[in-house]
Amino acid sequence: MAPKSDIEIARAAQKKPIREIGAGLGIPEAELLPFGHDKAKISAEFIAGLKDRPSGKLVLVTAINPTPAGEGKTTTTVGLGDGLNAIGRKAAICIREASLGPCFGMKGGAAGGGYAQVVPMEEMNLHFTGDFHAITSAHNLLAAMIDNHIYWGNALGIDSRRVTWRRVMDMNDRALRDVVTSLGGVANGYPRQSGFDITVASEVMAILCLATDIADLQRRLGEIIIGYTAAREPVRARDLKADGAMTVLLAQAMQPNLVQTLENNPAFVHGGPFANIAHGCNSVIATTTALKLADYVVTEAGFGADLGAEKFMNIKCRKAGLAPDAVVIVATVRALKMNGGVAKADLGTENVEAVKRGCANLGRHLENIAAFHVPAVVAINHFVSDTDAEIAAVQEYARIHGVEAVLCRHWAEGSAGITELAHKVVALAEGGAARFQPLYPDEMGLFEKIETIATRIYRAEAVQVDDKLRAQLRAWEDAGYGNLPVCMAKTQYSFTTDPEKRGAPTGHVVPVREVRLSAGAGFVVAICGEIMTMPGLPRVPAAETIGLNADGQIEGLF
Structure with missing residues (x-):
């Protein structure tokens, strides 16, 4: 029998009424604005009354650079939240809402996968709460x-x-x-x-x-x-x-959305900026609310750590006064093999040497996270094609770099497949090793901030910015915007601006073709290389296979 698809698993979920999920967090039913029986918004008045409560531990889930082989960052975020609850910690999940663009394009939705999903999957990936x-x-x-x-x-x-x-x-x-x-x-x-x-x-x-x-x-x-x-x-x-x-x-959109995982644990799903063209994080109000209501909050930042985690640390945490207690870096054997030069069609064949070569990408992200002074652990998101020798190669590489790599089977087993990682995360978060600090100070010049990210995170040799853009950055500094952080818009597939250059390249140049001032958001956007702020559909968009079946159920979403 073929394994169930994500949407089939989600459709079979035994959901609880959303008032029960809220009650588990101490949210009175009167403070929930229900959207049907399984999703609700949390009132602004209730949130305002939480400000004097102590905050729980904040765990960031990030990943290596994405590849067509898949990494499973959202799936791991959801699984870890379930795993923490399974070992007796009161945990909540904070993830972003899905954009219709990738749902009908190529990337798919944003609700996790397998037995580590947030539900209702169809609504979350379509109009949700509007x-x-x-x-x-x-x-x-x-x-x-x-x-x-x-x-x-x-x-x-x-x-x-x-x-x-x-x-x-x-x-x-x-x-x-x-x-x-x-x-x-x-x-x-x-x-x-x-x-x-x-x-x-x-x-x-x-x-x-x-x-x-x-x-x-x-x-x-x-x-x-x-x-x-x-x-x-x-x-x-x-x-x-x-x-x-x-x-x-x-006004209503500002209120965080509360839903649940397949295992009936609370999930805050709010906001949806992409990390390759925006700052890539769940909303501040959702994250801070969850921190007041749970002992552990597991959140994700979009794409690889060079984009999402960097912006989470330098923009979101800086602006909101947050400090992560631990970081999980998600990797798969398949993606590491692609980073090691293996074609997608050949990923099912064991290739330990390619895994070892591809681990350079993982190592770069480990070094970058260490620069923020937050302890990390590697989550190996398991695929059935992974061999023992390939998994051992990743674990040995991580050990040499001073961190543990834990094999996780949450996609297939739910919380039971990720309890080991949950225990490791608790040990890191409660170990007191986190001494979070952003990569650069507020007072650094705007171009110098761009240069710092490019050289220290991307390992670029230089940043290419023409005189007109340099003059624009100086003008914004003169106008009082020099203390803002920088949001880099760049391909998610590589440390460079060339999506084909996988692994851990060095010595490249980062061309900045445009800068935009987002004075309300409070950052300056640097658009690098060929990245587009309006994506296009692929040759064969997912929309071609999405529709309603004979029973009126949605098919084709993933």
């Missing part, structure tokens, strides 16, 4: 108000050639990367070049994920710089009086 729609609407309301203001006389003197605020949608659509708006004559406004980004790249998404409460949300929205006047003076969302209406659209 947060992404609210973010899209708030973002595009501001875009509409910009063009409307220019149409009705432009009292603020916005230079239409210097409008930097683009539009967004939650779908991969390369045709919308560059567009011309307002064609069709006088009644439609003044034509100008613009474009679309995917919703997860929106500054509004970043703001929602970094804001601490509704008041902070509106303040940040008001700080958004939408463009400049002819005299190069910035124009902000609050100048257009857009921040109030945007906050109204986002």
Whole structure:
């Protein structure tokens, strides 16, 4: 018999009513806004009343660079949360919401897999509680108000050639990367070049994920710089009086979502910035709320540690005053073999030497995490094709580098397959070894921050930035933004900006082709290489095989 698919496993889940999941965390039913029987939002009033409680331990799950072979970072996050509960720790999971773009494209959803999933899987990977729609609407309301203001006389003197605020949608659509708006004559406004980004790249998404409460949300929205006047003076969302209406659209979306794992443990699923083009972390309000309600909080950061973990440490933790107690780095034998030069078609054949070569990628991530002064453990996410010799090679490599590598079978066995890792994580988190500190100080210059990440995390030899971009960075420093952290937009597949260069390359150059100021979110984005803030669909998108079966059930989601 063929193994059950993720969606089949999720559909067979024995879910508890969401009020029972909330009660297990001490959340009264009256403080939950239910969306059906199995998901709910947590009220802002209840969250505000938690501020004086002590916080639990924070565990970050990250990974080696992703490959087509799969790593299973979200699956391990969910499994570890279940595993911690199985060994008697009160644990909660914090993960991001899924974007429709990859669900109908190539990557799939964001609910975990096998017997380490968050449910309801279908709803989570589609419209869920409508947060992404609210973010899209708030973002595009501001875009509409910009063009409307220019149409009705432009009292603020916005230079239409210097409008930097683009539009967004939650779908991969390369045709919308560059567009011309307002064609069709006088009644439609003044034509100008613009474009679309995917919703997860929106500054509004970043703001929602970094804001601490509704008041902070509106303040940040008001700080958004939408463009400049002819005299190069910035124009902000609050100048257009857009921040109030945007906050109204986002008020419910700001409340964290509570769902459950297959083993009925609590999961906070909130926010969804991609780590290759944004900061890649679950919302601050969800993470801090979970820390007040659970003894352990397991959260993830997107893609490999060079992106997600770096941004988690340098942006999220810096801004929110968080400090992780332990880090789990997920690796698979298959992915390490790909990093060691093996083609995807040959991954089922034992190749210990390729594993050893590919471990250089793991070693680079271990070194980088150590730079933040947080203890780490390696989770080997097990595949049935893994051999004992290949697993032993990974464990020996990790031992030489001063960490343990634990074989985890949570995909197939749920919490029973990851209890060993759970015990190791508890020992690390309670061992007191964490002395977290970001990679660079606030007062370092913006270009120097970009250079620090490129040289210390990516091991680049240099950063290529033209004089115009250097001048832009200096201008932002002069305007008071020099203390902001940097969010690197870069391919997730490599330490370089070339997605084909796997392993642990050195001596490369990181080209920065564009910089963007996200004044409301509180960081500067450096767009590197060929990375796109509006992805395209692959040649054969997943959408071609998604549909309803004869029983009206969704098929094809993964």
